[in-house]
Amino acid sequence: MTGIKQVSEKKLMLCSGRAYPDLAHEVARELRIEVTPIDLREFANGEIYVRFEESVRGSDAFVIQSHSAPINTWIMEQLIMVDALKRASARRITVVVPFLGYARQDKKHRGREPISARLMADLFAAAGADRLMAVDLHTAQIQGFFDGPVDHLHALPLLADYVTRHVDTRQLTVVAPDAGRVRVAEKWTDRLGCPLAIIHKRRDTERPNEVSVHEVVGEVAGRACVIIDDMIDTGGTVVRAAEALADRGATQVLAAATHGVFSGDAVERLEKANLARLVITNTLPTLTRFPSGRLVVLSIAPLLARAISEVFLEGSVTSLFEGES
Incomplete structure (x- = not known):
């Protein structure tokens, strides 16, 4: 039958925001891949525009962004990247946050306070993230805030x-x-x-x-x-x-x-x-x-790369820390 493309294996795509591209490129070198090209810019009023410059359909996409200053800008950019991937039919979307913003606000110390870490998890889930990967969360309980797999890496x-x-x-x-x-x-x-x-x-x-x-x-x-x-x-x-x-x-x-x-x-x-x-x-x-x-x-890049590889190949992230109590 003619006109049917050959079915290919799933592909790994590493997508980086603008907060810390150097780390993303270091992780990409460890994985022996290239960072996915993205058009990332801001409109005059500060709104963020995202467009992936190649097809992401059926991909296993890892969206890496450290929440450095200005923290709210980079969180919003990562959320928009996840939304764009979801709407472009990525097969699975993993949010990689070496440093997760608002993680210290993981419980209420007094009345009328937010639990902002839970809000962060809800935002990524609503944007379309299937999985979350982070390094040394402020408290382990934050893993339970995200309704999906969480890979908690340790330095x-x-x-x-x-x-x-x-x-x-x-x-x-x-x-x-x-x-x-x-x-x-x-x-x-x-x-x-x-x-x-x-x-x-x-x-x-x-x-x-x-x-x-x-x-x-x-x-x-x-x-x-x-x-x-x-x-x-x-x-x-x-x-x-x-x-x-x-x-x-x-x-x-x-x-x-x-x-x-x-x-x-x-x-x-x-x-x-x-x-x-x-x-x-x-x-x-x-x-x-x-x-x-x-x-x-x-450098945390080798650890991030190994964890991404294990997730992509359906391996065990836990195996990276076997022997740790």
Whole structure:
């Protein structure tokens, strides 16, 4: 029978917004593919226009966008890209958000507050996303906000391996900067075989981003300490924690976090802190420089590429973290 095209295998398409194209191209190189060409621009009034410049019909499309500043613009752009893919008959659409905006607003602390992380999940579902992939969500419960598969990737192996190469773990203490990070800190201690310390802090709900350190619980005197967190925003938590550890006799203080947000005067604040090194991943673009050279940025691209490959080939994303507790 003539006139019928040969049926082809499904195709993987990596689609990037404008927030952080460098990371998308790095992931594409790991996958040995090209980033899908897209016409992305804004109208005079600021509305975003999206058009894919090649057919996406039947494709397995991965839409990658880190929610960096201006965060609301890049979230809206990613939503519009998902909508365009859905209307162009993509077979499956996976939203890849190395850093998910609004993830800290995952519960109500007081009355009349939103749960913005849930709203984010609902928006992507409404736009047409079938699957969500993110790195180190602020809390694991956010996975339950999206009504579909969620691939929650972890940067712990990447960060912990760096610390292991540069610090004698026999003299190392892992430090949770607050109660919310204790579970993650325990995973670090299990991996590195070193003790755990916890910093008790209290936030003023009327004054966001301000922290008071109350007490350090654990063995830190005469030891190197690594403060672990999911993100560093204004730097207040890390700076206060580093001061508390130094005051209690720590010989060296490092900090390791997945997301380097660095809002406001965070860089200046962190530069003045008693930190030997600050280790992050490149889930967000690092637009400001640290004059001291103490900032170390590790690439998350290989992990993202492996996870995308597993999803595309119907493999196991969990297998990437087998052996992790």
